[in-house]
Amino acid sequence: MIKAILIFNNHGKPRLIRFYQYFAEDMQQQIIRETFHLVSKRDDNVCNFLEGGSLIGGSDYKLIYRHYATLYFVFCVDSSESELGILDLIQVFVETLDKCFENVCELDLIFHMDKVHYILQEVVMGGMVLETNMNEIVAQVELQNRMEKSEVSDQ
């Protein structure tokens, strides 16, 4: 099960947070800070897995992250998730973002947090992996966007 998905930049500013387990807002911020602290001090040439965060889930939990340019994509997962599977999922997610936003950059995430959420919703649902096929994800996202557009033109 995925417990949380956090995207923040090199300074620890959150760009998207998605908790699949309830935490109050201040706790969420604390988790973001802690996670940023843990992840940011690691070299880029060490492995993408990290244990020892104390805030979510205790020992049965692990951070799997990737660092792209200015952004960290961090998935907090429990031991039932496959490490490589999640690593791959992050890649799929980022590639999907890239396709949907056409050369995605941090600014896209900053200004379109809602859209990023909608894309993520097609990848992960309630902490469970929903779809790993990028084309399928993109297709569903686009269909929904089209629906939204048709509603706007209806008005």
Add this chain to the structure above:
Amino acid sequence: MALKIVKGSIDRMFDKNLQDLVRGIRNHKEDEAKYISTCIDEIKQELKQDNIAVKANAVCKLTYLQMLGYDVSWAAFNIVEVMSSSKFTYKRIGYLAASQCFHEGTDVIMLTTNQIRKDLSSPNQYDTGVALTGLSCFVTPDLARDLANDIMTLMSHTKPYIRKKAVLIMYKVFLKYPESLRPAFPRLKEKLEDPDPGTDAESHLHKCNIAKVSKQRDYASMQESLRRCDFFAVKYLGLLAMSKILKTHPKSVQSHKDLILQCLDDKDESIRLRALDLLYGMVSKKNLMEIVKKLMLHVDKAEGTTYRDELLTKIIDICSQSNFQYITNFEWYISILVELTRLEGTRHGHLIASQMLDVAIRVKAIRGFAVAQMATLLDNAHLLTGNTQRNGICEVLYAAAWICGEFSEHLEDPMQTLEAMLRPKVATLPGHIQAVYVQNAAKLFATVLQKHEGETESQAAQETSQLLIDRLPLFVQSANLEVQERASCILQLVKYIQKLQQKNVEVAEEVTALFAGELNPVAPKAQKKVPIPEGLDLDAWINEPPSESESEDEKPKAVFAKEEPKHSRSRHTEVDEKELARRREVRKQEQANNPFYIKASPSSQKVYDAPGVEHIPVVQIDLSVPLKVPGMPMSDQYLKLEEERRQKEKAERKKEKKKKREKRGKERKADSGPESEEDIAPAHQVDIVTEEMPENALPSDDDDKDPNDPHKALDIDLDKPLADSEKLPVRTHRPELLKSPAEDRDSESVPQETKKKSGKEKKEKKKDKEKDRKRSKEEKKKKKKHKVEEELLESQPEEAVQSEETKEAAAPPTSTSAEQEVCVLMCVCLQEVTAPSSAAAAVDTSSATAPESEPDEPKDTEPEDTKSSKHKKKKQKKEKEEKEKKKKKRHHHHHQHHGDAGGEDSVQNGTVEEEEPLPPMSNYSLLAENSYIKMVYDIQGNHQDESKVVVSVIFENKSDSFLKSMEFNVLDSLNSKLQRPEGAGAHDSLTVPFQLPPGVSNEARFVFSVQSIVMPQKLKGTLTFIVKSDESSTHEKLDFKLHFTCTSYLITTPCYSDAYAKLLESGDLKGSSLRLEGINMPFHHLLARICFHHHFSVVERIDSCASMYSRSIQGHHVCLLVKTSDQTVSIDAKCDEPSLLGNVLDEIKQTFSKC
């Protein structure tokens, strides 16, 4: 209205959207918080507007602010509003916000049930998808229970997109509502075996203990990752894999020990930690010492306290695992522990301390050694405490002092240790440690006395007394209550003993008796296993619970008690007797709970300069090598010794074996393989004291299970056949005990009254939002002047209604007044905002007539006198109006609930928008009635079993007597049989599981098995019961006829147009048709009626033509094409079973002939 819209869109132009908000925040970097607070004010304004677009925009911005850490739960209600928008764009925004900030504690969440249910059955797959996604994030046990059935239906949705989501969310539903697992399992299994590639995510469910293969989910993608992944990931994963292999093949991993130890040097902490984890699993008696030695080296090298602390805990974990299973030499272990105390700045002092205590208590043979070591530690305590930064480690002194005191008979020089424990520097230690020092000083004192007793020159004993009398006052002045109390007590004791000594009285024995008795460790679960003696009710109050006011009075008392030590620091004897008794009680309790007698409470460690302390010479032992505690045998020496010992043993054993072999000839096979684990004998007789268990402890196996494991609830036997009680709640009726209608009505009449008083205000004080919503709708309806209907309504049956009503009232037991207000507000808004969809869903109205089931009802069956008694307190003139209203309201409930049951989805499907509301409908029809009891019933098909139908019967007690021992019996036919419990005969009656006080009604459900469903059927039955009044009791009987219509075998099943078209094209269906003349009702009412009474759903509707679908419990498809023109309705129908179709059409005809 038009003006409002225009105004709204103008407003909108000036509103900030999400992008503007983000931009604004970025432009106000220096005063971000201030800027955001103005934004929040704006958002609050926007949320007050009627325009849903403005609201959605505001909610979208709130979602962003939530990410920045702002609590937006105050807008929960607005989020619900946006969720219930009919437009996908807004709905999506609403659900996103809800999924970000709703949780089990969100009170408005229970208002979403119907909205979510509606979205789940929406014809638009993305509405359904968005609802599923949202629900997956905030599903609560209540939502799970109420929606489990709807979600299960979605698992066989035509769109793989929805199926996939539905299957995934079932996992969440199981976690929240484990009862749903067993009934849902067959379908789930079917889905998992489904080769449809669209549902690859379904393998996720393997996690629910169904099949534990989730790891192999996407082998292909993993391989790709491996290619893409860097080397470090591989190393990490390799270690991870090893830890998995270790569980099954420990030997093969153990051979890679060196490699794993090397990983401890890796620069990546993740890899180091993994390696450590692995080591934990691979130690054995043979390699423990070696591994720990390596780890100790790493401890010395390690940089950063976190990693070092991790190492420390791992060393202790490794050594202590499975009850010290792998330790062969406890002297070595004690030395390791002592060496660990040298760690600077560790947080784990208490961990080391508890290990020391554990070993010393449980390993009797080691006590002598342990005591010697601890004495040295105490002697060199300044090394541990010298640096205030290293506070954590001084916890070990706690253990050291206790061990020295408790096992003081092993001490070589108790006098010296006593002196070490009473040094003034001790006063800088934390209070709880000082307390142990004081207490154990007394124990040592007793030992010293005993040692020197009988000697003619009792010089030593008297010196000891003097030492104590000199040093203890320091502790008497301690700020710590515990220390102060113990010290003063012991000081008085010693003074008294000194007096006796001077008179040459032998006291040693009596003093020792103070500390007599041996402590045995208690097993961690011992307390749990103590069986509860018969007749002891732990939940019963011993005394009446204190009232609120009393507890308030107590507070100042507690404050006083806390402050007290300050006042009584010097003169504690002034404390009154009560206080002393209280303290004694507290202390006793503490002692009872703590095997070591001492309460470890951290407290301030102030030093009070006391007169008489300065002149005591403080001896500082200066050591050149500060970190090596002198006289300490290093653990390495043990390693060497141990190896030698093992060699020797081995050799001896070989010799012995040889001898034996010579004696016995060649019976045994040669043992030339490597030394096995068991061959290593412990260095000295290790006697691990077993933990004590209470006598006649209850054996229990569930100890090891983590009570917090969310999956625990899913430990369910999936192979057992389903019991009826386990089936998923099909929404119509849940058997629930009903409140007496009298109570119910009373509670309702209060808001009723206020309602009268003022126009708008009235909405603010209602009990239940559901009710309120309906009530306000009622008003609308009134405007439309359905007078005829109102009259008809009056004559509707009351009893069926009651069950719904009580349930509704009971549903939100936690509702607070604020919540109510919110809810009321919500209802008002909901109405405005979502009038087309949700309102229509709830209120389907057409005046014309009461539905089929009602007409044969007698007029208002409730006796008039009960009614008036219920309203005694009400003013007479209001009474009548109220009554009327209540009745209506109740009917609404009733109807709404039924609408939920079958009609609702379908009505939405039928895109009923802004049309006249439908009249209330009920499928309950009269079963039988006499002067005592009335029964109404409804028959529902059961999804989960193709040969079962559930008959829900509501029994209402109409008499003034108590009805009990009700027995329900039906004469089975060949085709339909009442399901009786195992072992019961075919003609036995079923006991109705409740009794009925006067005026109360309750519902029971009976399951029937049917073979053929193509024909309607009637079954004769009898209800027998005992009528018990004050004077007499009589046995009564009521005959009835259960009518199983073909309709009752149909289940509302959503179907989508493409699948529907395919079905019709397939050509397997046979047709039939029906014409109805003189139907004088709007088309959507007609559809709603068919949906509701005959369990159909609308597939598509175009103008005055609609296609409908339903499915029988045995999987027959029934398709209808309904057309209307000029009061004539023609229905073309197709079904794979012609006789079933014929009968259903007949029943439809009958329904409308009653109109």
